[in-house]
Amino acid sequence: MYPFIHIGHFSIGTFGLLLWLAAVCACWVLHRNFLRWGIQADAIGIVAVVTVTGIIGAKLWHVADTPHEHIFAREGFAWFGGLVFGILALLWQGNANKIGAIRMLDLATPAAAVGYGMGRLGCLISGDGDYGIPTSLPWGMSFPNGLVPTTDRVHPTPIYELIAGLFIGYYLWRRGSTQRPVGQLTGEYLILSGLARFLVEFIRINPKIYWGMSNAQLASLGSILGGIVCIAAARWYANTHPAADRSQVVEAKA
16 A cells, blocks of 8 residues: 655655545536536536535544544545535535536536545555455455554455445436436435445444444434435425426526
């Protein structure tokens, strides 16, 4: 593992480099989604704001959960904090760009899934402690030079999450090719991403706090519940306000 790339007297964190790559991938997916719906909006600017906001939220959530850790440490970011702050940033930008707050969330779902999956490569290369429990499987990996080193062969859970993120992104991209009730894709994203994180936590090294579950698993259950509520609300609104729901799609294509 290579937590840092040393160039002379300078050291560049590989986590930051891969986070940049994740933002680029997310930006490309969002841009392509804007193009296919005929939306005139700056995908680069939107992703930049969401990325910065998400990083701040992930760090603040992690520090709140583990107050003994320093806020300026290079490692330690909570997925759920990044999700919440990222959603808030997208809601604001959806209104600012006259796309619609919830519609913006729907459009960003495949980009968010792909970006999250690619970002996990930064965790893998830097060895920041997001790996799993020891395993005898042939693809088990050790992280002797990681930020959180281990010589045991462990589950490379960032790779599992990369695969899950790409799969979810592809699924949502296909689902988003046709008209759906506004908020439907957001609900599906919350359910699928929450389920993926809930399952991978069983083999992660995160401590269990309540009922044999980690803090991330409890947050994942909240994400799944929120997704179910979103889908139910989206379908109810589409059935009770069909003209209004269709108009949001027409405006997005205009």
